[in-house]
Amino acid sequence: MLGVGEFRVGQLPDSLPEDAPLPLHHLFDTHREVSRKNLLESYHDALGYRDECLSLFLLNHLSLEQRVLAEDLFWSIVTRVLRLTRELPELPEELEGLERALAEHAPALDGGAGERPVLVHGDLWPGNLLVREGRLAAILDWELATGAPRDYELLLVEHFCLYPNDFCEQGWEIYAAGDWCDYARLLASHYPALVAGAGLRERLDLYQLQYVMEVYAGWARQFGAGEGVAVALLAKAANFATAHGARIFASR
Numbered sequence: 001m002l003g004v005g006e007f008r009v010g011q012l013p014d015s016l017p018e019d020a021p022l023p024l025h026h027l028f029d030t031h032r033e034v035s036r037k038n039l040l041e042s043y044h045d046a047l048g049y050r051d052e053c054l055s056l057f058l059l060n061h062l063s064l065e066q067r068v069l070a071e072d073l074f075w076s077i078v079t080r081v082l083r084l085t086r087e088l089p090e091l092p093e094e095l096e097g098l099e100r101a102l103a104e105h106a107p108a109l110d111g112g113a114g115e116r117p118v119l120v121h122g123d124l125w126p127g128n129l130l131v132r133e134g135r136l137a138a139i140l141d142w143e144l145a146t147g148a149p150r151d152y153e154l155l156l157v158e159h160f161c162l163y164p165n166d167f168c169e170q171g172w173e174i175y176a177a178g179d180w181c182d183y184a185r186l187l188a189s190h191y192p193a194l195v196a197g198a199g200l201r202e203r204l205d206l207y208q209l210q211y212v213m214e215v216y217a218g219w220a221r222q223f224g225a226g227e228g229v230a231v232a233l234l235a236k237a238a239n240f241a242t243a244h245g246a247r248i249f250a251s252r
Contacts, residue, residue, distance in 0.1 A: 024053060123143070
């Protein structure tokens with residue numbers, strides 16, 4: 001994560017089995033070769049190889065353990081890139097405030113220290129839930145499933161409640177944030193462990209900032225940073241980087 005000096009990842013292996021999927025080998029090699037001379041190249045490569053690992057996971061060609069390892073390698077690469085970026089003469093202007101905000105809240109990550117990663121769905125908005133006779137019957141679309149702290153599940157839940165039209169096809173935007181106020185409360189009442197951790201709000205801010213800026217980087221790389229969507233994404237980042245932004249969940 002931006003601004004975090006030591007983002008915790010799992011123990012990385014010294015080598016990979018020869019039969020490990022090729023994108024995982026590429027991530028591993030990128031992790032070993034990050035230097036000041038290839039910062040942007042390493043970051044862009046890591047994004048691409050991570051996406052390839054996700055695609056393999058969806059096709060059942062990558063195990064859950066390998067998917068978790070891919071995430072650990074990716075975030076270790078990001079941490080090293082950012083650490084080296086701080087040694088450059090100047091940072092991109094749009095990241096300066098975000099860097100400070102994340103550094104300020106980084107100790108909140110200690111709230112999850114010692115907790116083993118669990119399987120989280122990663123996209124638990126109402127469109128992925130099937131309800132029958134008032135009871136949850138099935139959960140769909142596990143393509144974003146990963147190993148993470150259990151409260152990481154709240155990232156997309158909160159994002160949906162705040163920005164529900166982001167989950168609609170263009171031209172079919174009909175939701176308002178107030179339409180889904182009860183969804184987050186219902187989820188928290190049935191799964192209290194999701195909202196029970198100390199420092200929950202600060203960790204959620206970090207999750208949200210990471211998520212929004214990752215989407216921003218991908219959009220800006222493809223369409224340019226001056227496009228309307230890119231500006232809207234920076235506005236979302238600003239929401240979570242300021243103390244008075246809109247939130248759904250709070251620390252207890």
